[in-house]
Amino acid sequence: MDQSPPRSSSVTVADVARKAGVSKATAARVLGGYGTVSDHVRDAVTAAARSLNYQPNELARSMTTGRSGTIGVVVGDIENPFFSLAMRGITDVARQTGFTVILINSGEDADAEKSAIRTLLAKRVDGLIVSPAKESDADHLREAARSGRPLVLLDRGSETLDIDTVIADDRHAAENITRRFIALGHRRIAYLTACDTPDHRFRAPTDINTGSVRRRIEGFLDVCQKAGLERMEDWVHVGAVTPEHTYRIATVMLKSSRRPTAVIASDSVIGLEVFKVCRELGLTIPTDLSLVSFHDADWTSVTTPPVTVVRQPVYGLGEAAAKLLVERLNGNSAEATRVVLKTEIVERASVATAPA
Structure with missing residues (x-):
C-alpha cells in the first residue's frame, strides 16, 4: 500500500490536527499565526504540517484572520536602480515579518498609479507603500488611506497628506x-x-x-x-x-x-x-x-x-517604509510619522574648477 503523504493540495487543517493530536481550532491558531499556544503544541503542529506537506489555503486564512499576508507596493520605474534597491529594503523587511509583496510599476503615470492602487485594494492587501507620480494629484491616496489599510509614502512626500512618509534629505x-x-x-x-x-x-x-x-x-x-x-x-x-x-x-x-x-x-x-x-x-x-x-x-x-x-540611503528608505507599515499593521495608532534620512556626497573625480 502507498504510504506517501497526501498531496499538499488535499491536506486540510483537520488532517494536521489529527496527526498532531490536537483540536482543529488549536492547529488553525498555529498554522494561521494568531492566538496563543504552548511551545510544545506549536512544535507538534509544525512537525505534523511538515510531514504532511501541508500548504495553507490563503483565501481561507484571510477570511479567518482578516489578513491576506500581503503588502502592495507601487513605484515609478522599476528599471531605475533606485527603485530596485528600495524594493530590496521593502522585501527584506516583509520576509522577516511574514509578509509577501505584490509590486506594480506605474511608469510615473498618475492614472496607472490609480489603477494599480485599485487593483491592490481589490486583492485585499493588508497595506500599501506608494511612491507617488504626482504630489498634486493625491485624492486617490486619501481614498486609499480612508479604506482602513495603512499607507506609507516612499521617497516622495506630500504637504497635503497626513500619512506616514519616508524621504531623503x-x-x-x-x-x-x-x-x-x-x-x-x-x-x-x-x-x-x-x-x-x-x-x-x-x-x-x-x-x-x-x-x-x-x-x-x-x-x-x-x-x-x-x-x-x-x-x-x-x-x-x-x-x-x-x-x-x-x-x-x-x-x-x-x-x-x-x-x-x-x-x-x-x-x-x-x-x-x-x-x-x-x-x-x-x-x-x-x-x-x-x-x-x-x-x-x-x-x-x-x-x-x-x-x-x-x-x-535607498535601501534604508525601503526598509524604513516597510517597518512603518508593519508597525501600523501591528496596531500602532500614533500620529503620522515623517522620516527624513540623510544623504552623503561621495567625492570621486568628475568635478573640477570651471574651465577658463
Whole structure:
C-alpha cells in the first residue's frame, strides 16, 4: 500500500490536527499565526504540517484572520536602480515579518498609479507603500488611506497628506552640490530631470510634481540666487524621461555655444547618458564638464573618471517604509510619522574648477 503523504493540495487543517493530536481550532491558531499556544503544541503542529506537506489555503486564512499576508507596493520605474534597491529594503523587511509583496510599476503615470492602487485594494492587501507620480494629484491616496489599510509614502512626500512618509534629505544634498560648483568657479550649472511639463519647459519649482526632485531644484535655485546668479531657471532641463530623451536633451545642451560647465543629473540613468554624450562629443570630464549624479549606481565608480554622486540611503528608505507599515499593521495608532534620512556626497573625480 502507498504510504506517501497526501498531496499538499488535499491536506486540510483537520488532517494536521489529527496527526498532531490536537483540536482543529488549536492547529488553525498555529498554522494561521494568531492566538496563543504552548511551545510544545506549536512544535507538534509544525512537525505534523511538515510531514504532511501541508500548504495553507490563503483565501481561507484571510477570511479567518482578516489578513491576506500581503503588502502592495507601487513605484515609478522599476528599471531605475533606485527603485530596485528600495524594493530590496521593502522585501527584506516583509520576509522577516511574514509578509509577501505584490509590486506594480506605474511608469510615473498618475492614472496607472490609480489603477494599480485599485487593483491592490481589490486583492485585499493588508497595506500599501506608494511612491507617488504626482504630489498634486493625491485624492486617490486619501481614498486609499480612508479604506482602513495603512499607507506609507516612499521617497516622495506630500504637504497635503497626513500619512506616514519616508524621504531623503534631497534639498540639503542639492544645496551642497551647488555650493561646491560655485566655489569652483562654475556659473553655467545645469540640472537635468525626468520630470516634465506640458510644453517641456521649466519655469518654477511648482512645475515639478515629484516632491524629491522639487526639493532638489528648490535647493539648487536658492543657492544660486544667494550667490548672485540670475535666471538659473533657464538651466533646469525637464523631460529626460527615457535614455533616448536624455540623449537628445544632453546633445543639444552640450553642443550649445553657451554649454554648461557643470551638470547635476537627477538620477543615475540620466547621469549615464550625459557621460555617454560627453564621450561622443569629445568633451573631457572634468576638464570640460563637471558632473554629479544623484544615486550611487554601480557604474558610477568604474568609469574613467569615476563620477561624484549623492549617495542616498535607498535601501534604508525601503526598509524604513516597510517597518512603518508593519508597525501600523501591528496596531500602532500614533500620529503620522515623517522620516527624513540623510544623504552623503561621495567625492570621486568628475568635478573640477570651471574651465577658463
